[in-house]
Amino acid sequence: MIQKLNILLSKNRRLLPLSAAMVLFSIAYIAGAAYLPGMRDSQVFFNLFNQTPYLLVAVVGETLVVISGGIDLSVGGIVALTSTASAALLRIGWDPWVVMLLMLALGTAMGALMGYFITYLKVQPFIATLAGMWIGRGLAYTISNESIAIYDRTYSILARTKILIPGLSNPVTQKGDYITISVVVAMTVFAIAIYIAHYTRFGRTIYSIGGNNGANEQSARLMGLPVDRTKVLVYTFNGFCSALAGIFLSIYTKSGQGLLGNGMELTVIAAVVIGGTSLLGGEGYVFGALFGALITILIQTMIQIQGQLITWWTLIMVGVITLFFISLQSFIANLKIGKTSGNTTSRARRNRKVLCYGGGAAVLVVLAAFAFYGFGSGRSSNVTPACQLKPFRPEQVASLIKDGAVIAYERNGGTNCIDEVYGIYPDGRIVGDNGTQQIEKQVTPEDVETLLSFIDDQRWFTDNIYSTSHIPCRICYHYFLTVAYQGQEKTVEAVDGGTDAPDEYWLITGQLSMILPKFTAAP
Amino acid sequence: MTRYKSPFTWRKVAESRLLFPLVALAVILLIDLMIIPNFFRISFQQGHLFGNLIDILRNSTPVIALAIGMTLVIATGGVDLSVGAIMAIVSSVAALLMNPFVLGTQLEAIKNDPTYSYSPFWVVLVLPMIVATICGLWNGLLVAYGKIQPMVATLILMISGRGIAQLITNSQRIQIFYKPFSYIGNGWLLLPFSLYLVAILYAVSWLVTRRTSIGLFIESVGVNARSSLFSGIDEKKIKLFAYAFCGFCAGIAGMIDTSNISTSDATQLGLNLELDAILAVVIGGTLLGSGGRFSLLASIIGALVMQAVTTSMYAIGVSANSLLAVKGVVVILLILLYSQQVQELVRRITGRAIVKETKS
Numbered sequence: 001m002i003q004k005l006n007i008l009l010s011k012n013r014r015l016l017p018l019s020a021a022m023v024l025f026s027i028a029y030i031a032g033a034a035y036l037p038g039m040r041d042s043q044v045f046f047n048l049f050n051q052t053p054y055l056l057v058a059v060v061g062e063t064l065v066v067i068s069g070g071i072d073l074s075v076g077g078i079v080a081l082t083s084t085a086s087a088a089l090l091r092i093g094w095d096p097w098v099v100m101l102l103m104l105a106l107g108t109a110m111g112a113l114m115g116y117f118i119t120y121l122k123v124q125p126f127i128a129t130l131a132g133m134w135i136g137r138g139l140a141y142t143i144s145n146e147s148i149a150i151y152d153r154t155y156s157i158l159a160r161t162k163i164l165i166p167g168l169s170n171p172v173t174q175k176g177d178y179i180t181i182s183v184v185v186a187m188t189v190f191a192i193a194i195y196i197a198h199y200t201r202f203g204r205t206i207y208s209i210g211g212n213n214g215a216n217e218q219s220a221r222l223m224g225l226p227v228d229r230t231k232v233l234v235y236t237f238n239g240f241c242s243a244l245a246g247i248f249l250s251i252y253t254k255s256g257q258g259l260l261g262n263g264m265e266l267t268v269i270a271a272v273v274i275g276g277t278s279l280l281g282g283e284g285y286v287f288g289a290l291f292g293a294l295i296t297i298l299i300q301t302m303i304q305i306q307g308q309l310i311t312w313w314t315l316i317m318v319g320v321i322t323l324f325f326i327s328l329q330s331f332i333a334n335l336k337i338g339k340t341s342g343n344t345t346s347r348a349r350r351n352r353k354v355l356c357y358g359g360g361a362a363v364l365v366v367l368a369a370f371a372f373y374g375f376g377s378g379r380s381s382n383v384t385p386a387c388q389l390k391p392f393r394p395e396q397v398a399s400l401i402k403d404g405a406v407i408a409y410e411r412n413g414g415t416n417c418i419d420e421v422y423g424i425y426p427d428g429r430i431v432g433d434n435g436t437q438q439i440e441k442q443v444t445p446e447d448v449e450t451l452l453s454f455i456d457d458q459r460w461f462t463d464n465i466y467s468t469s470h471i472p473c474r475i476c477y478h479y480f481l482t483v484a485y486q487g488q489e490k491t492v493e494a495v496d497g498g499t500d501a502p503d504e505y506w507l508i509t510g511q512l513s514m515i516l517p518k519f520t521a522a523p
Numbered sequence: 524m525t526r527y528k529s530p531f532t533w534r535k536v537a538e539s540r541l542l543f544p545l546v547a548l549a550v551i552l553l554i555d556l557m558i559i560p561n562f563f564r565i566s567f568q569q570g571h572l573f574g575n576l577i578d579i580l581r582n583s584t585p586v587i588a589l590a591i592g593m594t595l596v597i598a599t600g601g602v603d604l605s606v607g608a609i610m611a612i613v614s615s616v617a618a619l620l621m622n623p624f625v626l627g628t629q630l631e632a633i634k635n636d637p638t639y640s641y642s643p644f645w646v647v648l649v650l651p652m653i654v655a656t657i658c659g660l661w662n663g664l665l666v667a668y669g670k671i672q673p674m675v676a677t678l679i680l681m682i683s684g685r686g687i688a689q690l691i692t693n694s695q696r697i698q699i700f701y702k703p704f705s706y707i708g709n710g711w712l713l714l715p716f717s718l719y720l721v722a723i724l725y726a727v728s729w730l731v732t733r734r735t736s737i738g739l740f741i742e743s744v745g746v747n748a749r750s751s752l753f754s755g756i757d758e759k760k761i762k763l764f765a766y767a768f769c770g771f772c773a774g775i776a777g778m779i780d781t782s783n784i785s786t787s788d789a790t791q792l793g794l795n796l797e798l799d800a801i802l803a804v805v806i807g808g809t810l811l812g813s814g815g816r817f818s819l820l821a822s823i824i825g826a827l828v829m830q831a832v833t834t835s836m837y838a839i840g841v842s843a844n845s846l847l848a849v850k851g852v853v854v855i856l857l858i859l860l861y862s863q864q865v866q867e868l869v870r871r872i873t874g875r876a877i878v879k880e881t882k883s
Contacts, residue, residue, distance in 0.1 A: 071674070073798075123858050124811055126602075130798055131851040131858075138848025145844060258844060266682055279675045312689035319683025323665075326675050 014283060016332050017276030017325060021291040024321070028298055038305040042168055043177045048297050053182035054079065054245035054252065054261075055297065058268045059275070059289040060193045061241030066272050067197070068234045069210035069217065069281030070125040074114060075242045075268050077136025078107050079261030082246030084140040087148035087256025096154040104243045110136065111239015115232035129235075133265065140258035147257035149507060150250060151457075158182070159251050182248045189241065193286045205230045211282020254504075270318050271296050274325045295321065327358070396421050396433070397482055401489065406452060408482040409512060422516055424448055432517050441517035452485050454511055458504040461488045465502050479509060540808045540816070544824035547806060547857055548831060555835045562838060571711040575834055581715040583830035585610075585776035585793070587823050588721050589800035590807070591728050592659075592772030594822040595765040597804050600745040600814030601666055601673030603766060606773035606800060608684025609658045610793030613651040613777030615688040618697035618787030620647045621704060625693045637702040644703055652774045658684070659770015660763065667762035681797070688789035697787045708782030717779045724775060728768070729819055738817075741765060745814025799829055806857055828857070 033039045049056065058075050065072045082103040089099045110132060117128045162178035169176025197203040208220045209227055221227045250256050269279075275292030277284025299317045397408040400423035412419040420434040428448055430441040458465065460483055482491040494505050555562040555575075565574035589606050596603045619625070620642040640647060658680060665676035699705065710716035732738030740761050743751040748758045773793075780792055801811065806825030809817040832853050836846050859865065 117855070121859060121862050123855075123862070124805075126811060127802070127805060127854065127858055130802070131854040134847040134851030134854070136851075138845050138851060141842070141844030142848060145842065266678070269678065270682055273675060273678075279672055312686040312694055315686030316683045316690070319679045319686065322675075322682065323679045326671055326679070327669065330669065330671055 017329050018285050018288040018291070020325065020328055021275055021288055021295065025291050025295050025298065028295065028302070032298070032302045032305075036302065036305050039302065044301065044305070046165065046177050046179050046183075048294055048301060049183045049186075050178075050180050051252070051301075052293070052297050053180070053186040054248040055264075055267065055271070055293050056183075056186040056290065057189055057241050057248060058245040058264065059271045059293045060189055060286060061238030062268045063272050063275065063277050063284060063286050063289040064193065064197065064206055064234050065125075065238050066269075066277050066279055067210050067281055067284050068206045068231060069214065070118065070231070070234070071269070071279070072114075072129045072132075072235065072238050073126065073265045074110070074129040074132030074136060075238070075245070076261040076264035077133035077140075078110055078239060078242035079136075079246040079249055079264060080140040080258050081110075081136040082107055082243045083250035083253075083256035083260045084143045084148065084258055085256070086247065086250050087150050088143050090150055090152045090155070091148055096152050100247055103247055104240060107243020107246065108236055108240045111242070112232060112236040114239070115235030118235065119228045119231045137258055140256075140260075144257065147255045147259075150254045150256065155251050155254065159254065182251060185244070186248070189244065190286065190290060197286050202230060202233070206234060207282060209281070211278070211280050213280070216282055255507075267296055267318070268293075270322045273322055273329075276325070276329070278329055393419075393421060397480070397491075400431075401482060401484055406448065406484050407455075407512070409516070410480040412478050424451075424515075430515070430517055439517050441515075443515055447515060451511060451515065452483070455483055455508050456485055458508055460485075460492075460508070461490055465490075465492055465504055467491075467493045479505075481505075481509070481512075540818040540821045541824065543860060544807050544821050544828060547828045547860065548824055551828060551831045551835060555831075555838070559835065559838045562835070570713065572714060575838060577714065579827060579830045579834045580718055582834065583826050584715070584717040584721045585780050586796065586799050586803055586826040586829060588724055588772050588776040588779065589796060590803040590822040590826045591721075591724055591819055592769030593797075593800045593804050594807065594809055594817050594819055595728075595732070595741055596673075596769045597801070597809050597811055598741050598745045598814050598817035599762050599765045600748065600812070601762065601765070602801060602811065603659075603662060603677045603769045603773075604674060604797050605658065605662060605677040605680035605684055606769065606776070607793035607795065607797040608681050608688070609655050609770055609773040610777030610780060610796065611685050611688035611789045612658060612691070613655050613774045614781040614787045614792045615691040615697075615789055616654050617647055617651040617704070617778060617781055618699055619691055620650060621699055621701045622697050625695050625697060637700050640701040640704070644701075647701075647704060648778075651778060652771065655774025655777065656767055656771045659767040659773070662770065663763035663766030666766060667759040685789055688787075692787055692789060694789070696789075699781070699785045699787070705782050705785055708779045708784075717783075720775065720779065724772065725819060725823065732819065737761070737764070742814075742816055745817075800826070802854060803829055805861075808861075 029039075029045075038044070058079070062072055062075060085106065086099045086103050089102070090096060114128050114132045117123045118125050158181050161181050163181065163184060164171055165177040165179065169178060197206065205220065205225050205227070208223075208225060209217045209230060217227060246261070249260055253260065271292035272284070272289050273279060273292070274295055275285065275288030275290065277288060296314075296318055299321075300314045303313050303317075393410065397410060400408045400421070403423070403425075405423035405425050407422075407424040409422040409424070410420065418434060420432060422430060422432045424430050426445060426448055428443045428445045430443060432439045432441075478493070478495050480491060480493045482489065492505065552562075559575075562575050565572055565576060567573075593603060593606065621640045623641050642650075662677050662680060665671045665679070666673050669676065706716060707720070708717055712719065732741065740751070740756050743754070743756060744758050744761050752758045776796070777793060781787060784792070803825035804817075804822045805811050806828055807818060807821035807823070809815075809822065829850075832850060833846060836849055837843075841849060
């Protein structure tokens, strides 16, 4: 039996990391659904895709680069550049479709340029793409040091259009489970990349170049394969994918700024490794990268829904899972394939075995700690924020509005457990009260008017802005914002840390926090 | 031991590893000389030296410390991506030792006292360094004994390191008020104190690598790990040493940076600094990927080149964020300087000089 299993493993050893990624994803999802009631909603599954189409696209290009034996660090830089540039161009009134095409062309050109440097000028991939990343991000900051909001209609249509899932939704009421257009595009890119990688001459050349520490590239060259052209094309394709990711991200966040995609190249490379692609090149599956990305997103979602662990656990978990997959790969690479490989000693083999089991054990320990610390306490006492949540103080807000205030704003929660109410009057007077302390600030009436018209521009009084609520996580805030403007009045509440509130809401609170007075820390 | 003293020849200059980094540094400083007035002025205030050149030296100390460790790692044929994350961990540990109010064990009142530290000063100095070395050892274990590709092995710590750093400080930024600690990054003894620290680090690593056989072993492991194994060099221990030392250097860089900003900043501290360090080493002429011969001094000059670019851009008035783009272009130009075409050109020019010399 064990022998049979061994033979099966040996025969399909290349598929093992891929299937391990799939199995881990399923286990994690099922475990999450078992412990966290919030995960049982089927929309949560589709939201894994909806929230991060940019990551799904970015891993496609990176996988091909890694298979060809290279590495591309420029993903985040190109994402930042394309999102900022498109936001800036849209602001001055360019046609959105032209902007998108231009951005794709820009990313592709950057990729091609890096590929040229790497292939013909023999600059190391690491260095060349590092320069690409810096140039991309630097240019993005040169375009604008601050976030540029996108108000374009096409972009918001692209962001809001729901493609309903048949069977899980009601087409009449337009309610139910859905995916966004970006996801469909991302999946199409995936399908195309899988086709290219496995069914075309170009794809086979990519596989033949990578691996064996550059020796395979030499052999491919001697066989007469178009090595140089393929390498340039691979980086070009990745540039295209990164640009597409940048467009998706600007659609998703409805803004562009130099900070977008910071550290994204790391997540992407980790996802590629988790998806079963060897960083040495020559081995791997584009399909696996999908699961690599999904596992990363799933961990993030679980931590968000669980609501109590700080988000930094995501990084630690991704690191540990990467370790496990790498040790698994190195273990598999060492499995006997019919004959004993000549140049590895039995001791090295033992070391790898130990490493693999050690990595597996580490994953288990961390998962157990996670379950114990996170899920356990989450289940027994529900979510306990840092403080007892103080109730919304509607009377105080109502009295502020009655008093003539145009904006009443309440914020509570956070690590320091604050509870602040602010009122802004049309004459520019701002009053704040955090229960123990009262402060006042004077701004000009024009400032207040600008703020109000900004809020109105976000279509505050339409269904565009709606209330969302869930129990805030330990370091999150709960917001209530009442706006009275031109005879209308509306209160909207939201909780940060979640992803459910409308993006415009955060734009507004961001604008607000700029003019609100600050409480001095309690002595 | 008497050393054979060879006469000065053009060939020696052309083949010196210091040539290209020095040329790069000279070019950048020359541009500064031409377009920025007073760039080279050094003033003497309150017993300290001030000026752009001193700024370059002072601001480059963390990268120099990183580059020293990184040189050894790259010389063994590896790379260490995790140094930035190690710096963040060190920063968190050091800050927690001095001011553990996030654990709820400290009174808020004495938090601002510049003479107060929760742990004794020597613990604050030693423990973070031990943590950093352990981080380096972990990388070394994965690379040397786990046979994992260095870029991947160190990627793990690079990703999870910042998470760990956040975890240590409970995802808060801890301010540091303790005076003696701030001396590490902000103290002056005519020159900035951190400069002396890095000089000592360089001296020690030079002695270890050039006055013992460890340096030779490192080079031989980088050139060909198998054949050095056959000639009796324990390749694994050498690699382990290189990574552990790199972790130690990252620890020093982390202490300098933490003391400089007087805060533990797990998200930003040392961010992308691993890239600067790798680039410094590459500018210093050590081959990324294949390893082999290395020069610590050349790497340090490489780090100075990087910082000289930054400082002169600030002097011109480029904003901190746009600076990245300039840095990217400079990197490409510098690396092209190392391309075969340019190298051959230099060889041809100096070749003529050599012919002349032999004729005369």
